[in-house]
Amino acid sequence: MTAPDDTAPKAYPTTAHWGTYDVLVSGDRVVGVRPGAHDADPSPLMGNVPGAQHHPTRVAAPAVRRRWLENGPGPDGRRGDPDDEYVAVDWDTALDLLAAELDRVRREHGNTAIYGGSYGWGSAGRVHHSQSQLHRFLNTIGGYTRSRDTYSHAGVEVLLPHVLGRPGLADVLHSAPTWEAIAEHTDLVVSFGGLRVSNTHVSSGGRHRQVAAEGMRAAAAKGVGFVSVSPLRDDTLDDIGAQWLPADPGTDTAVLLGLIHTLFTEGLADTAFLDRYTVGAAVLRRYVLGHDDGTPKSADWAARVSGLPAEDLRALARRMARGRTLVNVGWSVQRTRFGEQPLWAGIALAACLGQIGLPGGGFASGYGSAGNYGAGSTPGGLPRLPQGRRPIDSAIPVARVADMLLNPGAEYDYDGTRSTYPDIRLVAWSGGNPFHHHQDLSRLTRAFGRPDTVVVVETHWTATARHADIVLPSTTTLERDDIGASRGDAALRAMPRAVPPHGAARDEYDIYTGLAERMGVAAEFTEGRSSAQWLRHVYEEWRGRYAGRADLPDFDAFWAAGSVAIPDRRDDTALFAEFRADPDTHPLATPSGRIELYSATVASFGYADCPGHPVWLPAEERLGSARARTWPLLMVANQPRGRLHSQQDMGAYSRSLKVAGRARLRMHPGDAAARGVSDGDVVVVENDRGSLLAGVEVSAHVRRDVVQLSTGAWYDPSSQEVTCVHGNPNVLTADVGSSSLSQGTTGQHVLVEVRRYHGTPPPVRVFDPPRITRR
Numbered sequence: 001m002t003a004p005d006d007t008a009p010k011a012y013p014t015t016a017h018w019g020t021y022d023v024l025v026s027g028d029r030v031v032g033v034r035p036g037a038h039d040a041d042p043s044p045l046m047g048n049v050p051g052a053q054h055h056p057t058r059v060a061a062p063a064v065r066r067r068w069l070e071n072g073p074g075p076d077g078r079r080g081d082p083d084d085e086y087v088a089v090d091w092d093t094a095l096d097l098l099a100a101e102l103d104r105v106r107r108e109h110g111n112t113a114i115y116g117g118s119y120g121w122g123s124a125g126r127v128h129h130s131q132s133q134l135h136r137f138l139n140t141i142g143g144y145t146r147s148r149d150t151y152s153h154a155g156v157e158v159l160l161p162h163v164l165g166r167p168g169l170a171d172v173l174h175s176a177p178t179w180e181a182i183a184e185h186t187d188l189v190v191s192f193g194g195l196r197v198s199n200t201h202v203s204s205g206g207r208h209r210q211v212a213a214e215g216m217r218a219a220a221a222k223g224v225g226f227v228s229v230s231p232l233r234d235d236t237l238d239d240i241g242a243q244w245l246p247a248d249p250g251t252d253t254a255v256l257l258g259l260i261h262t263l264f265t266e267g268l269a270d271t272a273f274l275d276r277y278t279v280g281a282a283v284l285r286r287y288v289l290g291h292d293d294g295t296p297k298s299a300d301w302a303a304r305v306s307g308l309p310a311e312d313l314r315a316l317a318r319r320m321a322r323g324r325t326l327v328n329v330g331w332s333v334q335r336t337r338f339g340e341q342p343l344w345a346g347i348a349l350a351a352c353l354g355q356i357g358l359p360g361g362g363f364a365s366g367y368g369s370a371g372n373y374g375a376g377s378t379p380g381g382l383p384r385l386p387q388g389r390r391p392i393d394s395a396i397p398v399a400r401v402a403d404m405l406l407n408p409g410a411e412y413d414y415d416g417t418r419s420t421y422p423d424i425r426l427v428a429w430s431g432g433n434p435f436h437h438h439q440d441l442s443r444l445t446r447a448f449g450r451p452d453t454v455v456v457v458e459t460h461w462t463a464t465a466r467h468a469d470i471v472l473p474s475t476t477t478l479e480r481d482d483i484g485a486s487r488g489d490a491a492l493r494a495m496p497r498a499v500p501p502h503g504a505a506r507d508e509y510d511i512y513t514g515l516a517e518r519m520g521v522a523a524e525f526t527e528g529r530s531s532a533q534w535l536r537h538v539y540e541e542w543r544g545r546y547a548g549r550a551d552l553p554d555f556d557a558f559w560a561a562g563s564v565a566i567p568d569r570r571d572d573t574a575l576f577a578e579f580r581a582d583p584d585t586h587p588l589a590t591p592s593g594r595i596e597l598y599s600a601t602v603a604s605f606g607y608a609d610c611p612g613h614p615v616w617l618p619a620e621e622r623l624g625s626a627r628a629r630t631w632p633l634l635m636v637a638n639q640p641r642g643r644l645h646s647q648q649d650m651g652a653y654s655r656s657l658k659v660a661g662r663a664r665l666r667m668h669p670g671d672a673a674a675r676g677v678s679d680g681d682v683v684v685v686e687n688d689r690g691s692l693l694a695g696v697e698v699s700a701h702v703r704r705d706v707v708q709l710s711t712g713a714w715y716d717p718s719s720q721e722v723t724c725v726h727g728n729p730n731v732l733t734a735d736v737g738s739s740s741l742s743q744g745t746t747g748q749h750v751l752v753e754v755r756r757y758h759g760t761p762p763p764v765r766v767f768d769p770p771r772i773t774r775r
C-alpha cells in the first residue's frame with residue numbers, strides 16, 4: 001500500500017452550461033480540469049475555467065465609482081469611461097449605500113423605475129441562479145420592471161403561439177425528436193442555420209453527456225441525408241456528407257417560399273394535410289403563386305434573391321417530398337430583421353410536405369442551436385428557486401433595453417399591444433453582460449448614462465461592471481454548493497464547492513439577504529432559510545413531485561451519491577403526434593385549433609413588418625441592399641466556439657483561438673485578396689456605427705461576400721482610434737427590433753467593410769482590472 005499523495009490535486013465534479021466535468025484543486029486553487037469519464041465528446045470550453053477562476057479581472061471587493069460616490073446618484077454620461085476610477089469599500093458600506101438608493105428610487109419614482117430585467121446566462125446551478133436570486137429579492141421590495149422573451153429566440157417565443165399555440169411552442173422547444181428517432185425514421189434533415197456542433201456543447205443548466213455530434217454521425221451512418229443552408233461550410237460536421245447551400249444570409253424565407261412554390265406547382269404539396277390540419281393554405285398559395293402581387297415565388301425567383309441555383313432548389317423540393325423530411329430552422333436566422341418569417345415559412349413548408357406529427361418528420365427549431373435540443377425531455381421539470389409573487393407587472397421586450405433607457409414615455413409595439421416605456425432610474429444587473437449581448441454598444445453606453453444608478457453583481461470586471469456605479473463581487477459556481485441539470489437531461493447532479501470565495505466575494509443569496517435585512521424584508525426574502533437550507537428545500541420539493549411514482553433518494557443520500565437519474569425523462573420521436581392522430585380531440589391552442597398558415601390575429605395587428613402569413617421582406621442589413629453599396633460585406637455575428645458568449649474570454653482555450661490577440665474574423669480568400677488582406681493580419685472592420693480591430697483567418701469555409709466574427713470578445717473601448725480594439729461585433733450591429741411582433745434582437749447580421757490595419761495597433765487593455773483605490 002502506498003501513502004496518499006498530499007500534493008496530488010483533489011477532483012471536484014461540477015456542472016457548467018458547457019457540460020459536466022471535474023475541476024482539479026490544489027490548495028485553494030483550481031489547477032486543471034478533467035472531462036467526466038461518461039462523456040465521449042466533452043466541450044473544450046472547460047479549458048477556460050482554471051484561468052478565469054483566478055484571473056486579475058475577478059471582482060475582489062465591493063467597489064463604488066468615485067464620481068457616483070462623490071456626486072451622488074444622477075445621470076452621468078461618463079459611465080463606461082475606461083479611465084474611470086473605483087473605490088473599494090467594505091460590504092456594510094456597499095450594502096448601506098445600495099439599500100438606501102433602492103429605497104429612495106422606489107419612494108420617489110415607484111418600483112417600475114427599477115429595471116431588473118437582468119438578462120443573461122450567469123452560471124449553471126439551480127439555487128444560486130443569478131436572475132432568480134435578483135428577481136426574488138426585487139419582488140420582496142415591491143417589484144421591478146422586468147424583461148420578457150430572450151435574445152436567443154424571441155421570434156420563436158412570440159410567433160409560434162400564434163401559429164402552433166402556446167403548448168405547441170413548448171413542444172417545439174422542449175420535445176423535439178431525439179437524434180436516435182431521426183436515425184430511425186428520417187430520410188432527410190434540411191437545416192436553415194446549419195448544425196453547428198460547437199453550439200451543441202452548450203445547454204442551459206449543463207448536460208450530463210454531449211450527444212449531438214454522436215447523434216448526427218449515427219444518423220448519417222444509417223443513411224439520413226443532411227442539407228445545410230448556411231453561409232459557413234463548417235456549420236456541419238465534415239463527415240456527415242451534408243450538402244452545403246450557401247444562400248445569401250437573410251434570404252432563407254425566399255428559399256423556403258421557392259421550395260413551397262415547387263411543391264404547389266409540381267403537385268407535390270400534401271393538400272389533404274393542408275385541408276385537415278391547417279388554416280390559411282389558400283392565402284399562402286395565392287401569395288406563393290403571385291396571384292396578387294404578380295410575382296410568383298418560384299424557384300427561379302428564389303434563386304435570384306438567394307444566389308442559389310434554381311435547379312438545386314427544385315431538386316431539393318422534390319427530394320424533400322420523396323421521403324421523411326425534417327425541416328429545422330435554427331435560431332440564428334430569426335435573430336435578424338423580419339426573423340419571424342423564416343420560422344413561419346419553415347412551418348408552412350413542413351405543412352405542405354404533410355409530415356408534421358409523423359416520427360422524425362415535420363418542423364423543428366433548435367437542432368444545432370443547443371445541446372439539449374432533440375436530446376430528450378423532462379416533463380416533470382427541474383428543481384428551482386422560487387422568484388416569489390410579482391407585486392407589479394411592468395415589462396419590456398428584452399432587446400429593447402436601450403430604447404427604454406433613452407426614451408422614457410415613448411410608445412412601442414409588441415405582439416399586438418402598444419405600451420409606453422417606463423422611466424428607469426436604477427438598473428440592476430446580475431449574471432448577464434449587456435455590453436456583450438446588446439447591439440450598437442455606443443448607443444447602449446449613452447443609454448446607461450441616463451439612469452441615476454447602475455448596480456452590477458459580477459464575478460469579473462466585465463464591460464458591464466465597468467459601466468456600473470456599484471459593483472458587488474459574486475462567488476463563482478465553483479465557490480458554492482449547488483445542483484445542476486438541463487431540460488431533457490439524464491441526471492440531476494450535485495455541484496459541491498471546490499474552492500473558497502475569491503477575495504471578499506459573496507454568494508448572491510447572502511448579498512440579497514443583507515440588502516433585505518436593511519430594507520426590513522429579510523423574513524420574506526429568506527423564508528427563514530439559509531442558502532444551504534434552500535438547496536435541500538428545492539431538492540425535496542422536486543423529489544416530492546414524484547411521490548408515489550418514483551423512489552428518489554433524500555437530499556443527503558443524493559448529495560453523497562453525487563447524482564440522481566431524472567425519473568420521467570423521455571425520448572421523443574415526433575412533435576404533434578396526438579394532433580395528427582385526431583385534430584378534433586387534440587386541437588392546437590390556436591384560435592382555429594389548426595396550424596395557422598394565415599393568422600387572423602397577427603393580421604389584425606396591422607404590422608407591415610409582420611403581416612398575417614409568411615412573406616418575403618428584404619432587410620436593410622443584407623447583400624444587395626442600398627446600404628451594401630457602402631458596406632459591401634455581410635458580417636455574421638454568430639456564437640463563439642471558444643467560450644460561452646463573453647464568459648471566461650481570458651481563459652486559455654478562448655485565447656488560443658484569437659488571432660493577433662484579437663477576435664478572429666474569418667473571410668473568403670477572394671474577399672481577402674481583393675483587399676490585400678492575408679492570414680494573421682490585423683484589420684479594421686467598420687460601418688457608420690463604429691469600428692473594431694480583429695485578426696484575420698482567410699478561409700474557404702466562409703462564402704464570398706460574407707465575413708464571420710463571432711460574439712463575445714470583451715468590449716474594449718480603451719483607444720480613441722477605434723470603438724473596440726478587441727473585436728466585439730456589437731459595436732457595429734444595429735439596435736433595431738426584428739419586427740413589431742416580437743421585437744427580438746437583430747444582431748446576427750450587419751453590413752461592414754474591412755481594411756488592413758497598418759502600423760502598430762493599440763493594445764488590448766480589457767484584461768487588466770480597472771483603477772481601484774481605497775478611500
Ligand SMILES: Nc1nc2c(c(=O)[nH]1)N[C@H]1C(S)=C(S)[C@@H](COP(=O)(O)OP(=O)(O)OC[C@H]3O[C@@H](n4cnc5c(=O)[nH]c(N)nc54)[C@H](O)[C@@H]3O)O[C@H]1N2
Binds near residue numbers: 119123130438747
Ligand atoms: N451580435 C449578436 N449579439 C448577440 C447574439 C448574436 O447572435 N449576435 N446572441 C445573443 C444571445 S443568443 C444571447 S443568449 C446573449 C448572451 O448574453 P449574456 O448571457 O449576457 O452573455 P454572458 O457572457 O453569458 O453573460 C453572463 C455573465 O454572467 C457572469 N456570471 C457568471 N457566473 C456568475 C454568477 O454566479 N453570478 C453573477 N452575478 N454573474 C455570473 C459572467 O461573468 C458574464 O459576465 O447574447 C446575445 N448577443
Ligand SMILES: Nc1nc2c(c(=O)[nH]1)N[C@H]1C(S)=C(S)[C@@H](COP(=O)(O)OP(=O)(O)OC[C@H]3O[C@@H](n4cnc5c(=O)[nH]c(N)nc54)[C@H](O)[C@@H]3O)O[C@H]1N2
Binds near residue numbers: 196201249
Ligand atoms: N460554444 C458556444 N455554444 C453556444 C453558445 C455560445 O456562446 N458558445 N451560445 C448558446 C446560445 S445562448 C444560443 S441562443 C445558441 C444559438 O444557436 P444558433 O442561433 O443556432 O447559433 P449561431 O452560432 O448564432 O448561428 C448558427 C449558424 O447560423 C448561420 N447563419 C447565420 N445567418 C444565417 C442566415 O441568414 N441563414 C442561414 N441559413 N444561416 C445563417 C451561421 O453560419 C451560424 O454559424 O447557441 C448556444 N450555444
Ligand SMILES: [Mo]
Binds near residue numbers: 151152153
Ligand atoms: Mo442565446
